[in-house]
Amino acid sequence: MTSETRESQITDLYGENAFSLRVMQNYLSDSAFASLSKTIRMGSVLDASIADEVADAMKTWALEKGATHFTHWFQPLTGATAEKHDSFVVPDGEGGALLKFSGKELIQGEPDASSFPSGGLRATFEARGYTAWDPTSPAFIKEGTNGATLCIPTVFCGYHGEALDKKAPLLRSMDALSVQICRLGEFFGVEPNGMRACATQGIEQEYFLVDRSLYEERLDLIQTGRTLFGRAPAKHQQLDDHYFGAIKKRVITFMTDLDRELWRYGIPARTRHNEVCPAQFEVAPMFETLNLAVDHNMLMMETLRNVAEDHNFICLLHEKPYARVNGSGKHNNWSVDGPDGKNWLKPGDNPHENAKFLTIIVALMKAVDTHADLLRASVATAGNDHRLGANEAPPAIISIFLGEQLYDVIEQIEKGPATSTKSVDALKLGVTALPTLPRDATDRNRTSPFAYTGNKFEFRAVGSEQNCAGPNVILNTIVAEALDDICTQLDADVAGGKAFTEALQAILSATVTQHKRILFNGDNYTDEWVAEAERRGLPNLKKTPDALKAMLSDKAIDLFGKYKVLSEAELKSRYEVYSECYEEQVAIEARCAITMARTMIAPAALEYQAELSGSIQSVEATGIGEAEEPRAVLRDIFTETNKLLAGVRALEACEKAGDPLETLAAMEALREAADALEGLVPDSIWPLPTYTEMMFTI
Numbered sequence: 001m002t003s004e005t006r007e008s009q010i011t012d013l014y015g016e017n018a019f020s021l022r023v024m025q026n027y028l029s030d031s032a033f034a035s036l037s038k039t040i041r042m043g044s045v046l047d048a049s050i051a052d053e054v055a056d057a058m059k060t061w062a063l064e065k066g067a068t069h070f071t072h073w074f075q076p077l078t079g080a081t082a083e084k085h086d087s088f089v090v091p092d093g094e095g096g097a098l099l100k101f102s103g104k105e106l107i108q109g110e111p112d113a114s115s116f117p118s119g120g121l122r123a124t125f126e127a128r129g130y131t132a133w134d135p136t137s138p139a140f141i142k143e144g145t146n147g148a149t150l151c152i153p154t155v156f157c158g159y160h161g162e163a164l165d166k167k168a169p170l171l172r173s174m175d176a177l178s179v180q181i182c183r184l185g186e187f188f189g190v191e192p193n194g195m196r197a198c199a200t201q202g203i204e205q206e207y208f209l210v211d212r213s214l215y216e217e218r219l220d221l222i223q224t225g226r227t228l229f230g231r232a233p234a235k236h237q238q239l240d241d242h243y244f245g246a247i248k249k250r251v252i253t254f255m256t257d258l259d260r261e262l263w264r265y266g267i268p269a270r271t272r273h274n275e276v277c278p279a280q281f282e283v284a285p286m287f288e289t290l291n292l293a294v295d296h297n298m299l300m301m302e303t304l305r306n307v308a309e310d311h312n313f314i315c316l317l318h319e320k321p322y323a324r325v326n327g328s329g330k331h332n333n334w335s336v337d338g339p340d341g342k343n344w345l346k347p348g349d350n351p352h353e354n355a356k357f358l359t360i361i362v363a364l365m366k367a368v369d370t371h372a373d374l375l376r377a378s379v380a381t382a383g384n385d386h387r388l389g390a391n392e393a394p395p396a397i398i399s400i401f402l403g404e405q406l407y408d409v410i411e412q413i414e415k416g417p418a419t420s421t422k423s424v425d426a427l428k429l430g431v432t433a434l435p436t437l438p439r440d441a442t443d444r445n446r447t448s449p450f451a452y453t454g455n456k457f458e459f460r461a462v463g464s465e466q467n468c469a470g471p472n473v474i475l476n477t478i479v480a481e482a483l484d485d486i487c488t489q490l491d492a493d494v495a496g497g498k499a500f501t502e503a504l505q506a507i508l509s510a511t512v513t514q515h516k517r518i519l520f521n522g523d524n525y526t527d528e529w530v531a532e533a534e535r536r537g538l539p540n541l542k543k544t545p546d547a548l549k550a551m552l553s554d555k556a557i558d559l560f561g562k563y564k565v566l567s568e569a570e571l572k573s574r575y576e577v578y579s580e581c582y583e584e585q586v587a588i589e590a591r592c593a594i595t596m597a598r599t600m601i602a603p604a605a606l607e608y609q610a611e612l613s614g615s616i617q618s619v620e621a622t623g624i625g626e627a628e629e630p631r632a633v634l635r636d637i638f639t640e641t642n643k644l645l646a647g648v649r650a651l652e653a654c655e656k657a658g659d660p661l662e663t664l665a666a667m668e669a670l671r672e673a674a675d676a677l678e679g680l681v682p683d684s685i686w687p688l689p690t691y692t693e694m695m696f697t698i
Helices: 003-013 030-042 048-064 103-107 167-187 219-224 249-264 290-310 351-370 372-378 404-415 469-495 500-518 527-536 544-552 554-562 568-621 628-657 660-678 691-696
Strands: 067-073 085-087 089-091 097-099 129-133 140-143 148-158 198-211 269-274 280-285 313-316 330-337 450-452 457-459
Touching (some): 003 249, 030 048, 048 148, 103 129, 167 290, 198 290, 198 469, 219 568, 280 290, 290 313, 351 500, 372 544, 544 554, 568 628
Antiparallel strands (some): 129 148, 198 280, 198 313, 450 457
16 A cells, blocks of 8 residues: 555545535535535524525435434533434325435424433423534534434523523633634734634543453442542552553554544544553544534543443543542643634734733733632532542642743733843744743643643643533633723723823733732642642632532622623522532442442452451361461451441441532541452452552553
């Protein structure tokens, strides 16, 4: 095979299962294609008159791909995706059938909403819900063994228009951000010309693989996604030899198939590698428009699971499947493209671009400092609580890392006209004596929850199993508010006779002074930083119940209401849904732990206790002496078994009382006894696959 043939095979494969603009052009008339392209690229209203033509084109393409059904693919508040399949087949009334798909069916669907969480937005008897097509995210084909389904990305709302999903608020927040970015651009002579600004995203996805046969022997993994028991092996990640190490043959075969499947959907998977912990890996795509990146990440997680099963693996996406070792995150790399098509978080080649860059940086400082509690709430889940602050995950304290050189520039801005930079390879800013600006002058602070990494901010606190829509709804909205405040002050100052550059310098200086407490370039893991953050007045919301309360504050209600991202009722509904999900997850884990301890671990411990006791009696009956060391082992087993059974009773009481934090503490005490027994009971009797087996036998 020639390199040209191989290249053709790969490039032809890319996006073959996505109804992208490139594909649409082959199925639509020129006028319909131009209209739909405008809707997608400029955010204009969809022309209803082309709906039937688009639907027919989509159906034709889907049938060519082997599809027999279509579904409105949406993202309810469960955090997963949902779909209800309808056939293209319609009886013709004469004993035959037609294949039909109308514009109305494309644009709007009506799934039953009664069993999806709503947090009080509707009563149980109000079952009607609606899905509405999101044309900015391409439809795609999901293939099964004997057929295929056309999946149409949609928003999901209730009968009265209330958002019951993750996508609708995300699109609203993107609109709010676009308005303020375009408004700022006008001060710099950037005319929108009908174009939108947009947030862009590159979502790094971490995951674990475990052999399917071992997974099926672990009730905790099956029911909760994480191991509730498990003794740390002698060797795990201490030698740092797995990170970026040579990829095992079985895993690279899986990764190769994974990439091919992702590329077929048009997901721009670019990077794959071993992560820190044995059996842990990462896949990372290139940047895309935020809405599309979120959809693609949800599809990526599903594809990870499906392809893993094809290779007799199970893909674990839980944030902490194994205790005391590296957990998994989803690094949320966020940036902003202005209506000029340029990345405004990248230092530019002229004074205006660099001034825009610094304005965005300062706006982010203001946004994150003002709403650090909301950003923490956006990553608050039962799984993520186990990960934050340990093994390369950032702590619950939200702060910003800028790097030494950019931090120096920000400090100079605060004090007045800045005149120098620590960078040798620098760019002249040229706006009211602001300093030259370093390019690519930042390290990657792996302990920081919100780090500038050259042309983007990396929000590292997002959990690996989370839908990224939630954190980005908050990030977009708080940045929109900060930019709104800056632009409003600029409007007033310029209208009052101040020169724009003078006004901008004063606003940036005052904003830095007010919000510089959010900047921290050091080690976020240290006790000293915890004390320093408290002195600065930064929130430290360690557990989900405390973090979620930020969603009920007047500040949050006013913020989301002002920019029409979430109504007060919609915001409170999410608090109810996420709180209930947290409580239920903890309760499920507790009940699973009780079952495993009573029916698996305790019987194994008692069996060995009886076996060892009989052996000791037999040995001592020979008269050769007392078996002192075996008796010591027997006492240890007896002691830990008693602790285990007492721990079960304590956990049952906590779970019944319904306090999740007390329940978690009781689960940890039960785990200590179980893990101690794992170190005492012979492997031939121990009922669960060990960490060593699960981490090292792939």
